[in-house]
Amino acid sequence: MPATLTYPGVYIEELSSGVHTITGVATSIAAFVGWAPEGPTDAATLVQSWPDYQNQFGGLTRQSDGTPNYLGYAVNQFFQNGGSQAYIVRLVVNAQVKAANPNDVLAVAATVAIPGNGGTAFTVTAIDEGQWANTNYGIRIIANPASTTRFSLLVVYAPTPGQESTLESFPNLSLDPNDALSRSVASVINDPDTGSSFIQVGSVTTNFPTLNPLTSPAGTAAYALGSTVAGVDGTVLVPNNPEFISALNTSETLKDAQGRLIGVYLLARVNIFNLLCVPGLSDLSTINLLQEFCFNQRAFYIVDPPEPTTATVLSSYIANGPDSSITGTYAINSALYFPWISAPDPLNQNRATWFPPCGFMAGLYAATDADRGVWKAPAGIDASLTGALALTTVLTDLENGSLNTQAVNCLRNFRVYGNVIWGARTLQGNDQAGSQWKYVPIRRLALYLESSLYDGTQWVVFEPNDEPLWSQIRLNVGAFMQGLFLQGAFQGSTPAQAYFVKCDAENNPQSQIDQGIVTILVGFAPLYPAEFVVIQIQQMAGQLQS
Numbered sequence: 001m002p003a004t005l006t007y008p009g010v011y012i013e014e015l016s017s018g019v020h021t022i023t024g025v026a027t028s029i030a031a032f033v034g035w036a037p038e039g040p041t042d043a044a045t046l047v048q049s050w051p052d053y054q055n056q057f058g059g060l061t062r063q064s065d066g067t068p069n070y071l072g073y074a075v076n077q078f079f080q081n082g083g084s085q086a087y088i089v090r091l092v093v094n095a096q097v098k099a100a101n102p103n104d105v106l107a108v109a110a111t112v113a114i115p116g117n118g119g120t121a122f123t124v125t126a127i128d129e130g131q132w133a134n135t136n137y138g139i140r141i142i143a144n145p146a147s148t149t150r151f152s153l154l155v156v157y158a159p160t161p162g163q164e165s166t167l168e169s170f171p172n173l174s175l176d177p178n179d180a181l182s183r184s185v186a187s188v189i190n191d192p193d194t195g196s197s198f199i200q201v202g203s204v205t206t207n208f209p210t211l212n213p214l215t216s217p218a219g220t221a222a223y224a225l226g227s228t229v230a231g232v233d234g235t236v237l238v239p240n241n242p243e244f245i246s247a248l249n250t251s252e253t254l255k256d257a258q259g260r261l262i263g264v265y266l267l268a269r270v271n272i273f274n275l276l277c278v279p280g281l282s283d284l285s286t287i288n289l290l291q292e293f294c295f296n297q298r299a300f301y302i303v304d305p306p307e308p309t310t311a312t313v314l315s316s317y318i319a320n321g322p323d324s325s326i327t328g329t330y331a332i333n334s335a336l337y338f339p340w341i342s343a344p345d346p347l348n349q350n351r352a353t354w355f356p357p358c359g360f361m362a363g364l365y366a367a368t369d370a371d372r373g374v375w376k377a378p379a380g381i382d383a384s385l386t387g388a389l390a391l392t393t394v395l396t397d398l399e400n401g402s403l404n405t406q407a408v409n410c411l412r413n414f415r416v417y418g419n420v421i422w423g424a425r426t427l428q429g430n431d432q433a434g435s436q437w438k439y440v441p442i443r444r445l446a447l448y449l450e451s452s453l454y455d456g457t458q459w460v461v462f463e464p465n466d467e468p469l470w471s472q473i474r475l476n477v478g479a480f481m482q483g484l485f486l487q488g489a490f491q492g493s494t495p496a497q498a499y500f501v502k503c504d505a506e507n508n509p510q511s512q513i514d515q516g517i518v519t520i521l522v523g524f525a526p527l528y529p530a531e532f533v534v535i536q537i538q539q540m541a542g543q544l545q546s
Contacts, residue, residue: 018475036072037069037132060072060076074362078277092234107233108231109126116205125225134226138164149174150173155198175206264293295330300444304356318402335426336409337408339391340392378421379420470505499525500522
């Protein structure tokens with residue numbers, strides 16, 4: 001708005017340029033869902049390295065019969081093959097899962113009652129369910145020299161009596177919930193932002209806690225988490241079993257105390273994820289629901305095939321391809337890779353063990369995105385599997401051809417290049433379907449454009465809907481598309497051949513303006529992968545003398 005002109009002289013006005021830069025979103029943030037022995041169960045947790053996962057979720061684990069728990073292995077394979085960011089959703093048997101499966105063992109968090117003068121002072125519970133906190137973690141209550149009504153609480157790691165390290169320290173605490181310094185023990189330790197990463201406090205009384213300082217290596221033992229109520233891992237959730245599918249919550253039946261969906265729907269609360277992996281899951285009806293979930297979240301689901309337990313299963317899958325129930329409307333946001341992969345298992349003396357392919361695939365998606373862009377198919381001789389010893393079945397060219405035309409992406413072993421991804425089709429990429437989203441890179445590029453433009457055009461909402469706005473939209477969206485064109489994301493040698501942005505009176509008639517609607521039409525010419533290379537050989541006829 002111009003300044004009020006009152007005195008003679010020169011006035012300066014700063015005018016808006018109309019530039020609202022659109023920044024491309026991330027393309028390879030993975031999400032892994034499965035069972036783990038520790039870690040948060042009420043939120044999707046971001047990890048940015050394998051050590052980060054180990055610290056929060058316990059690393060690699062195996063079941064009592066020696067079968068790997070696939071979640072940890074898949075995350076490890078993701079980082080090995082080029083991944084850098086992943087959200088983890090830990091599934092456990094909670095009360096709702098147990099209600100549907102009464103024979104399951106409930107996951108329980110370790111608890112200790114801190115003694116006090118006249119009874120229990122307060123209870124301390126491990127922040128997450130599982131055996132991880134039993135005995136190894138403890139609580140120390142330290143006197144406050146300046147006040148007899150205040151104390152300090154230490155969370156210690158004590159795997160061996162007399163040998164412990166302090167993980168967290170909370171000084172100057174009070175039992176008074178209305179403490180004048182806002183240092184009540186529950187409010188400080190339970191604060192979601194600045195509180196403890198290991199414990200939660202509950203049932204606070206007026207009984208001052210009994211001190212147990214570490215005065216010497218042989219001093220008083222810490223109050224051990226799990227001494228009052230032992231932490232329990234609960235039934236190990238195995239992919240495709242009923243309790244695993246219940247905890248996954250694709251049917252949208254499980255909710256938290258606030259009425260919010262849990263299970264895989266915890267991912268709906270994160271800013272963005274691009275790739276979904278549920279290692280080992282091959283239940284068709286569940287896959288179909290996850291495809292719909294990914295479609296609604298603008299994410300891409302990497303599907304695992306059935307576990308190759310017998311040669312009959314393998315040959316049947318090769319003959320029949322994926323079931324029609326997972327090649328429907330939402331199949332455009334998913335791709336299936338076959339077969340499983342043999343890799344060394346560090347928990348079994350590095351002996352070869354079979355693993356589902358999704359972790360390897362997600363890592364190679366991320367590596368390809370970083371090196372070439374989301375428009376490059378994550379396949380070919382450059383897409384070699386790191387950490388793979390062999391494939392559980394060696395496909396011939398004819399078997400590969402049969403599966404490829406049925407939208408199954410094959411993993412192949414070539415003498416020079418090793419184990420590589422040798423397919424780039426979505427689950428709607430069957431030749432008979434004739435889908436415009438036949439190829440993985442085209443679909444993922446479209447998802448990238450949708451998410452980037454969705455985030456980058458929020459400024460448009462409530463702006464005056466007329467030509468000045470339309471021209472700004474064309475300017476900013478066009479600049480974004482031009483940047484991608486210069487990176488080689490589209491087909492065509494000129495911008496006009498590669499993309500267009502239309503926002504004018506033709507696609508925004510008055511009737512639509514009256515309804516408060518502005519329409520932006522963005523078109524792009526995708527790059528199709530060279531799936532088949534045909535080399536034509538012709539013998540030249542000899543020259544005849546005339």
